[in-house]
Amino acid sequence: MTLHRLSAPEIAEQLDLCFEVEFTFIDNTLIAQRIAQLEPEVQQQLLHTARRVAASHIQVAAQLCTNAITTIFAVSGGDHTAQQAQLLDSWADQVMDLYDRFGLAKSMQMVNDFDHFQRYQRQETVGVSLKEVEVRLLHFLNGLSGRKMKLAPAEGEHWSDSETIYLPSASLLLPQRELNRWLYSAIVVYHWAEARFSTFQPPLFARMMDASDHLLHLFESVNGLRLERLIQRYLPGQWRRMEQLRQAEGGGELSSDWTQVVRLLEEGDLSLQTALKVTEAWSRQLQPLPRPCYQGRLALSRVAATREKRIGEERAQFRVSFMDYRRQQSPPPAMAPERETGDEEEESDLQWSSEQAIATLPLQLRPTAESIIQDFGEIPPEYLTAAGPADYLLLQQKAREEDPGEVWGGTYHEEGAFLYDEWDHRRESYRKGWCAVRELEVEGVEDPFVEEALQRYQLEIRHLRKTFETFRNENRILKRQSSGDDLDLEALVEAQVDLRQGRELSDQLFIRTSRYERNIAVAFVVDMSGSTRGWINDAEREALLLMCEALQTLGDRYAIYGFSGVSRKRCDIYVIKRFEEGYGEAIRQRISGIRPQDYTRMGFAIRHINQILNQTGAKSRLMITLTDGKPDDYSDYHGEYGIEDTRKALLEARHLGIHAYCITIDEEAKSYLPRLYGPAAFTQIDDPRQLPYKITDIYRRLTSR
Amino acid sequence: MHEIEKHLITEEPYYSPVGEEIAIFEASYRNGLPVLLKGPTGCGKSRFMEYMAWRLQRPLITVSCHDDLSTSDLVGRFLIRGGETVWIDGPLALAVKVGAICYLDEVVEARKDTLVVIHPLADDRRLLPIEKLGQILEAPPEFALAVSYNPGYQSLLKDLKQSTRQRFVALEFNYPEAMHEAEIVVRESGVDLPLAQQLVSFAGMTRNLKGSGLDEGASTRLLVHAAKLIQSGIAPTVASQCAIAQALTDDPEMMPAIFELADSVF
Ligand SMILES: Nc1ncnc2c1ncn2[C@@H]1O[C@H](COP(=O)(O)OP(=O)(O)OP(=O)(O)O)[C@@H](O)[C@H]1O
Ligand SMILES: [Mg+2]
Numbered sequence: 001m002t003l004h005r006l007s008a009p010e011i012a013e014q015l016d017l018c019f020e021v022e023f024t025f026i027d028n029t030l031i032a033q034r035i036a037q038l039e040p041e042v043q044q045q046l047l048h049t050a051r052r053v054a055a056s057h058i059q060v061a062a063q064l065c066t067n068a069i070t071t072i073f074a075v076s077g078g079d080h081t082a083q084q085a086q087l088l089d090s091w092a093d094q095v096m097d098l099y100d101r102f103g104l105a106k107s108m109q110m111v112n113d114f115d116h117f118q119r120y121q122r123q124e125t126v127g128v129s130l131k132e133v134e135v136r137l138l139h140f141l142n143g144l145s146g147r148k149m150k151l152a153p154a155e156g157e158h159w160s161d162s163e164t165i166y167l168p169s170a171s172l173l174l175p176q177r178e179l180n181r182w183l184y185s186a187i188v189v190y191h192w193a194e195a196r197f198s199t200f201q202p203p204l205f206a207r208m209m210d211a212s213d214h215l216l217h218l219f220e221s222v223n224g225l226r227l228e229r230l231i232q233r234y235l236p237g238q239w240r241r242m243e244q245l246r247q248a249e250g251g252g253e254l255s256s257d258w259t260q261v262v263r264l265l266e267e268g269d270l271s272l273q274t275a276l277k278v279t280e281a282w283s284r285q286l287q288p289l290p291r292p293c294y295q296g297r298l299a300l301s302r303v304a305a306t307r308e309k310r311i312g313e314e315r316a317q318f319r320v321s322f323m324d325y326r327r328q329q330s331p332p333p334a335m336a337p338e339r340e341t342g343d344e345e346e347e348s349d350l351q352w353s354s355e356q357a358i359a360t361l362p363l364q365l366r367p368t369a370e371s372i373i374q375d376f377g378e379i380p381p382e383y384l385t386a387a388g389p390a391d392y393l394l395l396q397q398k399a400r401e402e403d404p405g406e407v408w409g410g411t412y413h414e415e416g417a418f419l420y421d422e423w424d425h426r427r428e429s430y431r432k433g434w435c436a437v438r439e440l441e442v443e444g445v446e447d448p449f450v451e452e453a454l455q456r457y458q459l460e461i462r463h464l465r466k467t468f469e470t471f472r473n474e475n476r477i478l479k480r481q482s483s484g485d486d487l488d489l490e491a492l493v494e495a496q497v498d499l500r501q502g503r504e505l506s507d508q509l510f511i512r513t514s515r516y517e518r519n520i521a522v523a524f525v526v527d528m529s530g531s532t533r534g535w536i537n538d539a540e541r542e543a544l545l546l547m548c549e550a551l552q553t554l555g556d557r558y559a560i561y562g563f564s565g566v567s568r569k570r571c572d573i574y575v576i577k578r579f580e581e582g583y584g585e586a587i588r589q590r591i592s593g594i595r596p597q598d599y600t601r602m603g604f605a606i607r608h609i610n611q612i613l614n615q616t617g618a619k620s621r622l623m624i625t626l627t628d629g630k631p632d633d634y635s636d637y638h639g640e641y642g643i644e645d646t647r648k649a650l651l652e653a654r655h656l657g658i659h660a661y662c663i664t665i666d667e668e669a670k671s672y673l674p675r676l677y678g679p680a681a682f683t684q685i686d687d688p689r690q691l692p693y694k695i696t697d698i699y700r701r702l703t704s705r
Numbered sequence: 706m707h708e709i710e711k712h713l714i715t716e717e718p719y720y721s722p723v724g725e726e727i728a729i730f731e732a733s734y735r736n737g738l739p740v741l742l743k744g745p746t747g748c749g750k751s752r753f754m755e756y757m758a759w760r761l762q763r764p765l766i767t768v769s770c771h772d773d774l775s776t777s778d779l780v781g782r783f784l785i786r787g788g789e790t791v792w793i794d795g796p797l798a799l800a801v802k803v804g805a806i807c808y809l810d811e812v813v814e815a816r817k818d819t820l821v822v823i824h825p826l827a828d829d830r831r832l833l834p835i836e837k838l839g840q841i842l843e844a845p846p847e848f849a850l851a852v853s854y855n856p857g858y859q860s861l862l863k864d865l866k867q868s869t870r871q872r873f874v875a876l877e878f879n880y881p882e883a884m885h886e887a888e889i890v891v892r893e894s895g896v897d898l899p900l901a902q903q904l905v906s907f908a909g910m911t912r913n914l915k916g917s918g919l920d921e922g923a924s925t926r927l928l929v930h931a932a933k934l935i936q937s938g939i940a941p942t943v944a945s946q947c948a949i950a951q952a953l954t955d956d957p958e959m960m961p962a963i964f965e966l967a968d969s970v971f
Contacts, residue, residue, distance in 0.1 A: 135958040136958050136959075136961050136962045136965075137962070139914060139917075139918050139958060139959050139962030139963070140962040140965050140966060142913060142914050142917045142918065143910035143911065143913050143914050143962065143963070143966045144910060144913070144966075145909060145910070145913060185965060185969075189969070234906070235969040235970060236969075236970070236971065237942070237967075237968045237969045237970060237971050238968070238969035241968075482784075482785075483777075483782055483784060484777075484782075485775065485777055485782075487783075499788065505785070505787075505788045507784070507785045507786070509785055
């Protein structure tokens with residue numbers, strides 16, 4: 001089918017709609033005229049992109065279209081169309097990504113600077129983007145020893161605050177893809193080494209905090225050489241790659257002065273002290289070396305701030321746990337803080353020696369101890385004194401900060417939350433780490449609800465127990481086995497007959513029971529949005545109670561989670577019963593305590609439960625959601641967006657081999673339901689009072705063989 | 706009775722103690738107390754049992770537990786041979802009769818109702834009832850029961866019942882300290898010490914990943930495997946990839962990360 005070329009008014013009409021001109025007053029006439037001159041395929045492409053980007057921000061979309069015409073589509077050329085289309089697509093992707101992460105200003109910058117984008121574009125050929133490698137890099141970093149560090153995107157150059165390594169969103173300095181990939185790892189290793197090999201210890205701050213730029217930069221060079229030697233010692237393979245990177249950059253040999261510096265460093269056992277001493281002694285003769293691509297600037301003041309906060313917290317934590325440990329353990333363990341001066345027999349070995357000090361500590365104290373040694377080179381003596389009230393206070397305060405209930409109080413951060421992607425159907429891509437999900441506990445409530453419900457459904461419960469009984473761990477009896485737990489009488493009689501008639505006696509005379517074990521894990525996922533208030537909430541709670549009672553007989557593993565949320569920054573999963581918890585009074589009270597909360601954002605809940613179900617390792621994994629209908633969150637999860645994201649999450653479940661089943665309690669049959677639940681099976685219940693009966697029935701059908 | 710001879714260990718197995726496990730096991734043995742060995746896979750539990758059996762000069766009968774293991778599999782059953790029914794002792798009954806050491810490997814894999822038979826054997830009665838024969842065997846002082854279990858697999862289904870676990874003296878096993886582990890690798894494979902240290906430091910990295918992407922880090926066993934490959938001429942990075950990384954995960958993001966750690970260490 002050939003497309004026909006759209007006229008300027010036709011285009012203007014579409015753009016008007018897309019850019020909501022009634023409200024935005026954007027004038028599309030000029031753009032439309034220009035687009036009208038383009039090839040039909042290009043026209044379609046542009047309009048499609050306009051719609052995609054407009055879903056994020058209308059102004060950005062309008063500007064992008066205008067700029068695309070003067071840059072990408074400036075030369076209209078038959079052969080180039082496909083290339084141009086691709087270019088536009090990735091430009092749009094970049095712009096939207098920036099918009100998500102840094103907001104309007106940054107994304108507009110990208111829209112208005114095509115050259116800047118083209119530099120980004122090198123990524124397609126030789127560059128490597130952080131997105132491609134970040135999971136792998138994080139695993140890699142986690143594998144390295146010492147304090148656990150994190151990764152985050154940097155706005156410009158890479159740097160580290162001694163806890164987080166900030167990385168550029170793309171690596172494209174070097175002429176080959178492979179090298180650019182190595183560069184990412186080298187950056188990570190370099191910053192890890194910086195923290196691991198005690199750069200950030202007290203003498204550094206004492207001597208460098210107020211130093212001149214020249215001195216600081218000189219120290220960076222000296223310290224860089226020191227770290228490279230240490231990396232050579234502990235990660236020789238990595239060091240060889242770093243050498244190759246330096247060569248690819250055109251890095252040269254060291255001058256004789258610098259070779260001398262390296263010798264001094266090695267003589268001083270590559271310690272920070274030596275590096276500082278050498279820097280100061282040589283500050284007149286030497287100029288800083290050009291920084292190799294993997295070496296970052298020292299962000300001294302930011303490191304100092306992070307460090308100060310960490311030191312306080314870790315001191316308190318260490319003191320408190322060490323006290324606990326001592327109380328349990330008398331006599332106290334021989335603590336051997338490192339670094340007695342003088343015993344210089346073999347070249348003292350940083351890693352082994354601090355490891356030995358740590359090895360004398362109980363397991364739970366070791367990570368903190370490692371981190372403290374990285375900060376001080378030892379466990380300072382005052383850490384071994386009794387914890388005071390201030391320590392407990394500080395820990396309490398920290399715990400409060402981390403309390404998921406307090407997200408909105410104080411400074412908001414995403415720490416401690418699970419981050420899940422969300423599907424944006426207009427953009428046809430995932431928004432990365434979009435939803436901050438936290439698990440909260442449901443408070444148990446002691447009220448007559450449970451008793452009344454159990455009373456009311458007494459008969460059903462008894463009946464359910466019976467029906468469920470029949471298909472719990474069915475035992476299949478295998479007859480005529482050559483070994484088994486009992487004799488197979490029938491076979492025995494036949495054998496006797498055979499024997500009398502002179503035939504050979506069969507040895508297959510036993511019965512063996514083979515147990516069929518139901519290896520099922522089921523998660524019930526309950527809508528706790530505000531709209532369930534009243535009838536539906538009651539029905540949900542009763543249904544859950546009934547289900548639990550019935551499942552007691554069956555012995556399947558099950559968990560119950562609720563969900564609700566306000567916007568993507570606060571997606572709450574309410575824990576009602578975890579898989580490992582047994583059913584009992586506490587769980588009954590929590591079921592009773594299920595209260596309607598806020599809005600219905602559904603995708604994150606399904607994704608979170610997917611993860612949980614997957615960890616059970618059960619052969620059959622089942623997710624049964626109970627909702628009152630449409631996914632809906634305030635502002636950004638309305639209508640199609642929510643439906644499409646939920647649908648996508650259900651698809652993900654299916655890919656993971658999870659059977660999803662949705663039960664909707666709603667009076668009217670909604671037209672979108674088949675689309676929404678397409679990837680899953682679903683049923684609709686119009687009377688909430690039916691739910692308890694329906695759910696048990698459905699469960700029986702779903703899990704019988 | 707010569708059947709049992711093959712369970713006797715005649716040559717001293719190489720076992721390098723990590724703590725006081727040898728003394729504790731001996732004391733338990735002398736007092737007729739059963740022992741529970743806890744620890745991650747491949748950290749020397751089976752080797753330790755071989756060593757103790759040799760040291761105490763008792764036959765060692767090992768049963769690997771699985772979820773189809775029935776009481777009859779442990780105690781014994783009737784079979785028909787040439788027109789006659791004959792009783793065949795299971796490994797547990799055999800061990801009780803001859804006063805051997807019975808080692809149930811990975812007990813949690815066995816179903817809970819199967820495990821109940823060891824209850825009277827594992828407390829001060831030291832009795833093994835054989836229901837089908839209407840007999841009750843009394844364990845001689847030489848008999849010992851040991852079971853192993855890996856608490857790392859946090860499968861909720863697979864936890865030992867309190868009534869089972871509270872009958873045992875528990876010995877906790879873990880990977881030895883770096884230097885010690887390197888020596889074990891040297892001794893088992895014949896590689897030189899610096900290389901063994903590199904392997905151990907690589908193992909340490911995978912152990913750091915436990916809980917953040919890996920279920921388990923590399924065990925001493927895997928290190929020995931890799932070392933043996935290296936000793937036969939395979940390059941260290943390749944050996945680490947096949948013998949260690951591939952054995953740990955199938956995750957497409959984790960695998961290259963571990964490969965890269967290996968590339969970094971050697
Ligand atoms: N302390 C040790 N002394 C000697 N060898 C050891 C020691 N620890 C581990 N090994 C080596 O590790 C290998 C694996 O140990 P073993 O088979 O005993 O593990 P396991 O703890 O029984 O593991 P699983 O739970 O998987 O059965 C041994 O073959 C031996 O080479
Ligand atoms: Mg074993």
